[in-house]
Amino acid sequence: MLPYLLSLPALLVCIAILVPFVTAAVYSLQRYRLNLPYLRGFIGVDNYIDFLSDPAFWNTLRISLVYTALTVVLELLLGLGIALLLRRPTRFHNAVSIVLLLPLMTAPAIAALMWKLMTNPSFGILSYLVSLLGVHDFKWASDPSSALFTVVLVDVWVYTPFIMILLLAGLRSLPRQPFEAAALDGVPASFVFFRITLPMLAPYIITASLFRLLDSIQQFDIIYAMTQGGPGDRLMVFQVQAYLEFFQYTNVGRSAALLMILWLITNILSNIFIKNWLRLRARAHGHG
């Protein structure tokens, strides 16, 4: 009886989350517009079918996937590189790894505002620096051709330390033996990296990238604070699109359907993640 009593409050919170979630699923099957309440009614999967022929939906899907792929790959490469640089636990390296946590602990919405100030076309320091390089009138987030680049840059600034810190922990927990043996045998560094370091680090890399994948495909804060999905529909990722459908076009049904699709995508990804996470956890407990 006791364990049930103890977990009752947490159970209540679960239910309180599940109710709006189920509601969203029901909304996604309805024609439901806040400004036209009398038209409300069940329409089956029509909201979903409408997406198939809607270029705005395909744009959202495409931008979300491109944004996710770019941020995860860049952050992974950069994070791995930095973790390798800081691998030896010297006092200086530890200090650097702590300082690098600061962008990660900055609220992403606030980070977007910081970069907005730095990329301001009239006085932004970054606009000034690129003008020194001969690129004048670089419009950063307000130009359709560079908007994606700019928000990806902010995302990389905020979240690369996340990958770095996880991979650094992984690198430092690797057994020393294979590396010492390789050094004794005079094995070339590239061979050590690709045949020993990388395979042994793989579980950490998978965990870190899945974490980022899940967050990145749901990115809202940085993009909303920076451009609200613009210019035009250039940065209209899932959650920004759903937010606008709800609050600007008051189309609850469509907004819910969009989020259900996003949920489906993240659910597939998070199942992979949780399985992998459990395996790692079991292994950690097995050793300790």
Added chain:
Amino acid sequence: MDHSSLAGRIFRGVALALVLVFFMFPIVWILMMSFQTNEQILRIPPHILFEPTLSNYQALISGQLRTTAGNLEIPFMRNLMNSFVLSSAAVLLALLLGVPAAYAFARFKFRLGESIAFTLLSFRFAPPLLVLLPLSLYYQQLGLSDTYFGIVWVYQLIALPLILWIVRGYFEDISPDIEHAYRLAGHSWREAFTRIAVPLAGPGIAAAGLLSFIFCWNNFVFALILASADKQPVTVGALAFVTASGIQYGQIAAAIVLSVTPTLLLALYAQRYLVEGLSLGAVKG
């Protein structure tokens, strides 16, 4: 990798310097901007050396912004206070709800426990708007849309999974034998929990609490959707301030500095717990 070769060391030194510049420059630059007047900020080329002014902070703290177009009220200090109130209350509630549950999950293997733990974990990965948008309609009907409690309640979505999963790991690492011995000595279950288990898991509970505080503080979308203007935390308030004032760049920079300082200090203080917390204990060494 060869540590001894000179070329290798130079390469590593330069690479580290570039990394530090990229990640630290924005913070340093915004900090410098926050001590400049608008005229100083608008100078081209930008000056590294300048006469610092506290006027931006004074304007934010007094809540009065004098511009040529007239006086502008900025409720930024209120936003700052809201952030403190909302995040602290959310973490306290999450600790009250989460620590006993984490203990139950760690000590008694039961089906419901696993289901709850996994439901919460999977919602950590669900799109926040999926829950928030229907919730905003419910909140309007329930009269919660304009209350601190309503926001503190949804912040449980952030804080509770974190606390449940981190603290559970700490409880699992404590041998149940000590508690058994204590209970054999005639103490009740509750005494064993409060006098033995909780103090032993103390560092984990503190770490989970600090991390939850940081994540609640940094959250944007929950309050954007659910908080009315007078309940908004700094993340939403800063954006509103940018939209309202537009060109008061010095004050915007100062507002940014004030909004990030608490979490950055906490992060530096709690840095050794961050790794575990960030990965929900996945890479516990």
